[in-house]
Amino acid sequence: MTPTTLDQLIQLLARLPGLGPRSARRAALHLLKKREALMLPLAQAIEAAAHEVKACSECGNLDSLDPCSICRDPRRDPSQLCVVEEVGDLWALERAAAFKGRYHVLGGKLSALDGVGPEQLNIAGLLRRAADQSIKEVILALGATVEGQTTAHYLTDRLANLPITVTRLAHGVPVGGELDYLDDGTLTAALKARRPL
Numbered sequence: 001m002t003p004t005t006l007d008q009l010i011q012l013l014a015r016l017p018g019l020g021p022r023s024a025r026r027a028a029l030h031l032l033k034k035r036e037a038l039m040l041p042l043a044q045a046i047e048a049a050a051h052e053v054k055a056c057s058e059c060g061n062l063d064s065l066d067p068c069s070i071c072r073d074p075r076r077d078p079s080q081l082c083v084v085e086e087v088g089d090l091w092a093l094e095r096a097a098a099f100k101g102r103y104h105v106l107g108g109k110l111s112a113l114d115g116v117g118p119e120q121l122n123i124a125g126l127l128r129r130a131a132d133q134s135i136k137e138v139i140l141a142l143g144a145t146v147e148g149q150t151t152a153h154y155l156t157d158r159l160a161n162l163p164i165t166v167t168r169l170a171h172g173v174p175v176g177g178e179l180d181y182l183d184d185g186t187l188t189a190a191l192k193a194r195r196p197l
Contacts, residue, residue, distance in 0.1 A: 006032075058129075060105030060122055062087050070094075070103060077101040079136040081129060083155065085109050085143060088180040093141060098188040101139075104129060109147040110154055118154065126155070130162055137165045139194060144173045156197050167194040 003011065006028065013024035031039040055061070056068035063069055070076065070090075080101025084090050090103050106121045130138050138159055142148040152168060159166050170193030173182065182190075 055105075059090075059103045060087065060107060060125075061090055061103060075100070078134045080139065081126075081135050081137070082139040082141050083126060084141050084179065085148065085151070086180070089141065089143075089178075092180045092182065092187060093191070096184040096187040096191070098184075098191045099139075101137075106151070109142065109145070109151040111147045111150075121151075123155070123158065127158060130159055130164060135164055137167060139191075140166065140168045140197075141179065141191070142169075143178050144169075144175045145178075152197075166197050168197055169194055 009031075010021070010024045010028045013019055013027050014021050016024075019027065031042065052064040053062050054064075054066060056063055056066055056071055058067045058071040061068040061070055065072065077100050080099075081104055082090075082093065082099055082101055083104045083106060084093065085106055085108060087105055090105060093099050093103075104122070104126050106123065106126070108116055108121055110116055110118065110121070126138075129135065138155075140152045140155060142152050156166050169190040173179070173186065173190045179187065
């Protein structure tokens with residue numbers, strides 16, 4: 001028996017983070033009740049995003065522009081490069097409005113258990129960007145997990161021969177915490193209290 005259109009909508013919504021089958025049913029019902037005001041504009045926005053949004057060739061941020069709006073912003077400090085694991089971490093730092101430099105998205109963190117080595121991450125792009133003479137500081141804004149610590153140590157070793165300062169977020173970030181789940185105040189305090197490694 002093939003699923004109905006409604007069943008398929010519920011099943012797809014249930015795949016989203018934070019939504020289980022019950023929440024997906026409630027979301028589907030809400031969308032159907034607000035068909036003109038919410039469902040159709042949402043469908044158009046999803047279709048447009050699927051075709052237009054891509055990873056920035058400079059930093060890895062998601063945007064419909066390439067380079068992205070952050071990389072193109074002339075008000076950004078080109079001497080600071082903030083390294084994050086994922087785009088969600090970049091968005092969290094932007095939400096806090098505490099950092100005015102540029103970003104570099106690694107695309108994950110080193111994890112032997114998950115088979116993620118340096119080749120699977122955008123480390124070559126980071127080394128290329130960090131070697132630019134305009135870069136004075138690389139800030140490692142990585143999660144305080146074991147994998148985040150391992151990635152930070154690896155990057156510190158790889159960046160050691162460059163004439164730059166390598167800093168890390170202060171320990172205001174809880175151990176085991178992910179940047180995307182922290183409040184703005186914690187992120188701002190951690191960024192301001194960074195120190196050299």
